[in-house]
Amino acid sequence: MLKDKIQEEGLDCCIDEVGEMMQNLVRTLQIFERMQISKKGFTNSQCYTLLNIYKSGPLAMKNLSEKMNLDNSTMTRVVNNLVRDDLIKREPSAEDRRVVNVRLTEKGEAEAEELSKEVIEYYRKIIEEIPEGKVIEIVESMDILSKAFSRIKPNCC
DSSP: OHHHHHHHHOGGGGHHHHHHHHHHHHHHHHHHHHHHTGGGTOOHHHHHHHHHHHHHOSEEHHHHHHHHTOOHHHHHHHHHHHHHTTSEEEEEOSSOTTOEEEEEOHHHHHHHHHHHHHHHHHHHHHHHTSOTTOHHHHHHHHHHHHHHHHHHHHHHO
């Protein structure tokens, strides 16, 4: 059992297993993204930009860059393409004219709503495959893992 192995050998015994599990999870998500997102003609960054604005409402470019974990210049390129395709619109902030907000257009709202439904349905199917009584445990574990990634990110790349 893994718990016993950790107690006997320490946490280093799990590095390969955790790494392999994470890589498999990332590959699975990439396949989903390729199948669902790219068939609509969006890049992953474009898709998640639309979804972030859809969930949050209008956002300042700086806030969007932070949510997307992209630098400002990369975020600007993504937004430029979405503006070109009439999916989002730039607007100066009413509070501070130096700040540029982005919001979904009517066309962008429709696309983001459809994407959101597809993503939700995909994750619903995954949750249905989790044994009863384990969903909360997995959500808590994913939260811990996500926070661990956030804490080491500055040292990573």
